[in-house]
Amino acid sequence: MPVGPQNTRSSRRSRAARPAPPLGSLTQAAHREGTACGSCGSERVTQLSMSLTDGTPVRFVSCHVCEERTWLSSDGGPLSVDAVLDRTRKA
Numbered sequence: 001m002p003v004g005p006q007n008t009r010s011s012r013r014s015r016a017a018r019p020a021p022p023l024g025s026l027t028q029a030a031h032r033e034g035t036a037c038g039s040c041g042s043e044r045v046t047q048l049s050m051s052l053t054d055g056t057p058v059r060f061v062s063c064h065v066c067e068e069r070t071w072l073s074s075d076g077g078p079l080s081v082d083a084v085l086d087r088t089r090k091a
């Protein structure tokens with residue numbers, strides 16, 4: 001399947017070691033290392049944590065630079081808008 005602009009390959013910066021966040025710490029809204037725009041790579045993003053209607057936890061990342069909007073699953077993988085809408089519809 002085609003992969004959109006959310007192909008997060010930020011190899012220019014190798015901060016590989018991402019410690020697994022403890023469950024329950026949902027208040028990590030402020031600048032968290034590792035969240036960057038999937039399109040332009042800027043870290044000037046706003047992210048919101050929410051749950052889809054089927055209970056799937058997702059993060060919504062909105063870029064201030066290029067206005068790219070990206071959905072991420074709880075493990076950090078990108079979700080397509082279609083997938084998000086699909087899950088919302090199936091509730």
Ligand SMILES: [Zn+2]
Nearest residue numbers: 037040063066
């Ligand atoms: Zn961007």
